[in-house]
Each structure stands twice: as structure tokens, then as C-alpha cells.
Amino acid sequence: MKIDRSSIEKFIREKVEVETLTDAQIARLLNVGTSTVSHWRNKFNIKPADKFKRKFKEKYGPDALECFDMMVKNRTTLQEIANYFGFSREYARQVYNKLYRGSYSEHQRQGRYR
Numbered sequence: 001m002k003i004d005r006s007s008i009e010k011f012i013r014e015k016v017e018v019e020t021l022t023d024a025q026i027a028r029l030l031n032v033g034t035s036t037v038s039h040w041r042n043k044f045n046i047k048p049a050d051k052f053k054r055k056f057k058e059k060y061g062p063d064a065l066e067c068f069d070m071m072v073k074n075r076t077t078l079q080e081i082a083n084y085f086g087f088s089r090e091y092a093r094q095v096y097n098k099l100y101r102g103s104y105s106e107h108q109r110q111g112r113y114r
Contacts, residue, residue: 020050020051020053053065072107
């Protein structure tokens with residue numbers, strides 16, 4: 001059986017970049033080993049999926065990211081964000097850093113001087 005390179009690349013790219021699936025999840029779909037999917041993904045220069053957003057939505061609800069974003073835009077404190085979601089202020093800071101790639105305190109300072 002011959003495998004079409006472009007179709008397998010398209011399939012893996014969609015599963016990783018759109019659906020944010022892991023190599024193991026893709027392997028189960030294709031009925032192959034995880035190392036096979038990892039090999040193909042590396043061969044096609046596809047980075048592993050960033051699962052953080054998907055996991056955050058699964059744990060805190062489908063609208064959790066939008067809610068977090070709205071709270072950030074409204075300049076809500078990290079402690080208030082943490083209280084709303086039920087986690088620590090430190091985890092709220094880590095979530096902000098993961099989503100926005102920066103410091104929340106810097107974000108707050110920039111807003112005061114505009």
C-alpha cells in the first residue's frame with residue numbers, strides 16, 4: 001500500500017495546528033505507533049501542538065479564554081482573576097504569561113500612562 005505524502009502531511013498538520021491533538025491521539029486515529037507520528041511530524045517540520053488553551057477550556061469551560069481575556073482588558077487584578085476561576089494568584093500570573101507572552105504587571109503599568 002502506497003501512502004500519499006501530501007495527504008498525510010495535510011492530515012497531521014490539521015490535527016496538530018487546528019485541533020491541537022498530541023502525537024498519541026493522532027497515532028490512535030491512524031492506528032500506528034506514536035513514534036511513527038512523531039517521525040512524520042518532524043519530517044514535515046510541524047511543531048507539536050500547544051495544548052494549553054485546549055486543556056484550559058476543558059478544565060474551566062468553553063468560554064474560559066474569552067472570559068480571561070475580557071478580565072485582562074478590563075484591568076482586573078490577578079487576585080480577582082484567580083478568585084473568579086478558583087486558582088491561585090500565581091497560577092493566574094502563569095496563565096497570563098502563557099497566553100500573552102509577557103508580564104501582567106508591565107501590562108498594568110502601560111495602561112496607567114496612556
